[in-house]
Amino acid sequence: MSKMLVLDQVCKTFNPGSVNEKVVLTDLSLELEKGDFVTIIGGNGTGKSTLFNAVSGNFYVDSGRVELDGQDITFLKDYQRANQIGRLFQDPLKGTAPNMTIEENLSLAYMRNTKGALRFGISAKERELFRQRLAMLDLGLEDRMKSKVGLLSGGQRQALTLLMATLVTPKLLLLDEHTAALDPATAEKVLNITKKIVEENGLTCMMITHNIGDALSLGNRTIMMDSGKIILDISGEERSQMTVPKLLEMFHQKSNKALDNDRILLAK
Numbered sequence: 229m230s231k232m233l234v235l236d237q238v239c240k241t242f243n244p245g246s247v248n249e250k251v252v253l254t255d256l257s258l259e260l261e262k263g264d265f266v267t268i269i270g271g272n273g274t275g276k277s278t279l280f281n282a283v284s285g286n287f288y289v290d291s292g293r294v295e296l297d298g299q300d301i302t303f304l305k306d307y308q309r310a311n312q313i314g315r316l317f318q319d320p321l322k323g324t325a326p327n328m329t330i331e332e333n334l335s336l337a338y339m340r341n342t343k344g345a346l347r348f349g350i351s352a353k354e355r356e357l358f359r360q361r362l363a364m365l366d367l368g369l370e371d372r373m374k375s376k377v378g379l380l381s382g383g384q385r386q387a388l389t390l391l392m393a394t395l396v397t398p399k400l401l402l403l404d405e406h407t408a409a410l411d412p413a414t415a416e417k418v419l420n421i422t423k424k425i426v427e428e429n430g431l432t433c434m435m436i437t438h439n440i441g442d443a444l445s446l447g448n449r450t451i452m453m454d455s456g457k458i459i460l461d462i463s464g465e466e467r468s469q470m471t472v473p474k475l476l477e478m479f480h481q482k483s484n485k486a487l488d489n490d491r492i493l494l495a496k
Contacts, residue, residue, distance in 0.1 A: 230298065232432040233260040233400055238282055238292035240456075252278045253289070254456045260400075262297075265426055265433045265447030269440060275456040276436045280402045283434075285309045297399050311340060314393030316386070316406040323389035326378030330369060330388065333377055334358045337392035361391055365421055383414035387421050394425050401426065403435040419446070440472045450475075454483045 240253040252275050260266060268276050282289050283296075285306035294302045301309055316323060324333050335350050335358075350358075355373070362370035365387050369380075377385060386406060393401060403422065407415035423446060426433050437443050443450050450467055452460035452475075459482040462470060 230262060231259050231295070232262045232264070232297055233258070233283070234293070234295040235259075235279075235282070236293040236295070238294065239290045240278065240282060240287065241290060244290075252456050253282060256292070256457060258451070258458060260432055260434070262432055263430050264449055265431075266435070266449045266451060267443040267447050268434060268436045268451050268453060269438070269443045270453035274453045276453055277404055278456070279453070280315065280404055280434070280436070283400070283402065284313055284315055311396075312399045313402060314398035314400070315402040316389055316393060316404060318405040318408045320382040320386040320389070320409060323392065324377045324385055327376060329374050329376055330362070330380075331355060331358055331373040333388065334361075334392060334395060337395050361395060364424070365391060381414070383410050383418055386410065386418050390418070390422060390425060394429060394431065397429050397431065399432065401431050401433040403433065405436050405438065408438065440475055444470055444472070444475070452479055452482075454479070459483055 235256055235258045238253050238256045240251075242248070242250045242252060256275075256279065268279070270276050281287060283294060285301070285304055285308070288303060292302075293300060296309070296312060325336070328336075331350055335354065338354060338357075358373065359370045362373070367384055367387055369384065369388065377388065380388065390406070406422070407418050410418060419442065422435075425431070433447070435446065437446075444467065448467075449461070449463040450470075451458050451462075460475075460478060
């Protein structure tokens, strides 16, 4: 199998040489096969979102290499990576335009990712495609395509953002705690939709979560970060037999400290 994502000894320090110097990634190396679904856990400030920013091109890394599907993207700008990388954030309000309708939001996402020419109007063929995809969410949004997105609930908006990010299949999908701001029932619904979309499209995906139960039950691989490094990478039989207490103990052994994040410790 060919590698979809390669990070080779990536380093990043913010404000180097100043009193505010902060090392956020240290010699981080990671390889993802096509179709890998990797869950990422770790305490606050351990470099999880910074890892996503390095992959997305929010900044250039200080050293190391970033490769996507065989292409060196280390020095590509974020907008040059955007049509190959889909990303969802914790805030359901990000990623959609509230004063535009559902179908208008989908049209923008579709044109951006197919490199279509910007134009007014949505074709009948596109509208039917949007309706079919919305119906897959099982939220009734296919009957509300003319509704303003600002009228939707947080869960509906996050599900729509997920659909927008995968309307044209990306090479890589990044989920940055995309259910953390939702109530438990809605979060579970969005996670189920996520699992369905990832599986049906064979997506390569990385998902940051504070819920160790979800981290071990979703996807095929789990990594744990601390101090800008990957300290644990489990898959296969080792992962299938892993429990939350055992994983916490392994973190303690690897990092010589306990997880200090209450949301992780309280996770199911």
